[in-house]
Amino acid sequence: MNTPDSKRLGLPNLGLGVGLRSKHFVHLMQNDPVVDWFEIISENYMNNFGYARHVLAHVAGLRPIVMHGVSMSIGSTDSLNLDYLRQLKELADEVKPVWISDHLCWTGVAHLNTHDLLPLPLTLESLHHVAERVNRVQDILQRPLILENPSTYMEFEASSLHEWEFMTELVAKTGCGLLLDVNNVFVSGHNHNFDPEFYIRNIPHKAVVQIHIAGPTDCDQYYLDTHDQPVPTPVWHLYRLAQELTGGVSTLLEWDANIPEYPDLVAEVNKAREVLLGNFPDVPVYRTRLADQVSNPVDHQMQTTHE
Amino acid sequence: MSELANIQKWLTSIIVKPGSINDKIIMADQHYGLRHTEVIKPAPNFSSGEKIGIYARGYVLRLMECMSAEYPALQHLLGKELFETFVKAYLVHSPPSSPDLYNLGANFAAFLKASQPKNADSNMFDLPVEVTLLERAIAEVSRCKGLEGTSQETETDDTVLYLFNTSTIRSSPCLMLLKLQFPLAGFVRSVQRGEEATTPLTGESFTAISRKDYIIHMHDMETWQWQFLKALQDTNDYMSAINSTADVCGMANSTVMADLMLWIPVALKFGYIYRDDNQVN
Numbered sequence A: 001m002n003t004p005d006s007k008r009l010g011l012p013n014l015g016l017g018v019g020l021r022s023k024h025f026v027h028l029m030q031n032d033p034v035v036d037w038f039e040i041i042s043e044n045y046m047n048n049f050g051y052a053r054h055v056l057a058h059v060a061g062l063r064p065i066v067m068h069g070v071s072m073s074i075g076s077t078d079s080l081n082l083d084y085l086r087q088l089k090e091l092a093d094e095v096k097p098v099w100i101s102d103h104l105c106w107t108g109v110a111h112l113n114t115h116d117l118l119p120l121p122l123t124l125e126s127l128h129h130v131a132e133r134v135n136r137v138q139d140i141l142q143r144p145l146i147l148e149n150p151s152t153y154m155e156f157e158a159s160s161l162h163e164w165e166f167m168t169e170l171v172a173k174t175g176c177g178l179l180l181d182v183n184n185v186f187v188s189g190h191n192h193n194f195d196p197e198f199y200i201r202n203i204p205h206k207a208v209v210q211i212h213i214a215g216p217t218d219c220d221q222y223y224l225d226t227h228d229q230p231v232p233t234p235v236w237h238l239y240r241l242a243q244e245l246t247g248g249v250s251t252l253l254e255w256d257a258n259i260p261e262y263p264d265l266v267a268e269v270n271k272a273r274e275v276l277l278g279n280f281p282d283v284p285v286y287r288t289r290l291a292d293q294v295s296n297p298v299d300h301q302m303q304t305t306h307e
Numbered sequence B: 001m002s003e004l005a006n007i008q009k010w011l012t013s014i015i016v017k018p019g020s021i022n023d024k025i026i027m028a029d030q031h032y033g034l035r036h037t038e039v040i041k042p043a044p045n046f047s048s049g050e051k052i053g054i055y056a057r058g059y060v061l062r063l064m065e066c067m068s069a070e071y072p073a074l075q076h077l078l079g080k081e082l083f084e085t086f087v088k089a090y091l092v093h094s095p096p097s098s099p100d101l102y103n104l105g106a107n108f109a110a111f112l113k114a115s116q117p118k119n120a121d122s123n124m125f126d127l128p129v130e131v132t133l134l135e136r137a138i139a140e141v142s143r144c145k146g147l148e149g150t151s152q153e154t155e156t157d158d159t160v161l162y163l164f165n166t167s168t169i170r171s172s173p174c175l176m177l178l179k180l181q182f183p184l185a186g187f188v189r190s191v192q193r194g195e196e197a198t199t200p201l202t203g204e205s206f207t208a209i210s211r212k213d214y215i216i217h218m219h220d221m222e223t224w225q226w227q228f229l230k231a232l233q234d235t236n237d238y239m240s241a242i243n244s245t246a247d248v249c250g251m252a253n254s255t256v257m258a259d260l261m262l263w264i265p266v267a268l269k270f271g272y273i274y275r276d277d278n279q280v281n
């Protein structure tokens, strides 16, 4: 076991960042990025040699980049997709990200990819399975893998560990880092009736490399991870707690649908500074009864034309 | 098979299969020897099946948004309801297997073609197929490896040089050529720009799509222009492309040459062709 002994696995605190999204490409080619760093969805650039790749090269010349993936499927019982990992590494060789992250989830089996972040039964079997794969991925990528807690909408009867226990064990077994999505903790806590603060207090803080903040949707019977709203007050409280416990780590605002203009996006992530001073924005969790809400929206990846 | 593998197959099958959520769960329970109420924890007012339903519904909605983003003109043509019916059938027929979302829509045109009525006496059924082909071509052109950032990137200010040296003229690596039964370039462009788009009437059309300086260009062009680009793409040789165009279009070589003199600057400007200055003659 190689438990990380240095804070954030020795990785830097990059400050406040936002996701690089096609809606802002033209703006970013003409204006100062303002934020400290950017996160990209790795899959959006792996086979893309068009404008998106050009914008990425431009932005990477100005600010640090982190590569965040959605299709590694680290929890799948299919064999590791070595082709995917090769392409991921090729992109990393070019982009030189400060780190590479993905999710503690699986996306499908039998070579299907649902493009969703599906939850695992939190069992010892899953733990050994995921740990073995994380170790192999880290050998291939030649760097620690940073894994994010997903939002979940169901729990398995077979689960014998809480998610924070699973994360803790995984870090101990692999030396991987954690991307703590405090919005996901909030969403899952609401859906499964656990205390999100307790979760955040009980993960290995030294292994936390990055935090995600985002705005979810209250769909009446459950919360959904929609990434389409301002960050609500209770998520800001969890954010502050996490920053206190970790001693300060890179912060990234996720906004993937209903995406605001760039200055408004920057204003939203900048609220984090005020939150750390104890000034919390008064924002309720967005509520809707519409049944067409989408978790993990991915269509922002589909930009085809540019004029 | 491990318990984890069995559960993953069970859930994947529920998510990707068609039908009502309850039917899908019953089928998967039987097939994988599981009982969903014993696999997924219920909540007091929220059953195991309802929880699985969040994932099953999200799967279709999420991919539907991707297909809408790739095929806006098709959606405009068919209307939202019919478009979604076809996409849902397509997702059942070809559930996504690639980590790359961009591969999701790759076979959609072929799927629509195969779902046409067999004895259709009108080519109107080809209209949605061809709109799909064109929108897919646009997506491919927008992502392929182009000439941007390479030394072959043609500067528009010195295009007069083509008059003296045509042997280095090549078709662009991004160029895609479609022979269609409807003139669709204007229709698709109008939808993309949110302008009023009238459904095109039938009429053979020769369409070229390419990219220059990361901007997509797309035109319905004259037959000889299209044939020339096609021949240039096939032969990589300016003079044989002229001969072949003259042959196919029943034109004199000299006429093709003369017409090209006027058109080449346009073709360079839109990135259909470029001058390969690294070429050693």
Ligand SMILES: [Fe+2]
Binding pocket: A148, A181, A184, A212, A254
């Ligand atoms: Fe996240």
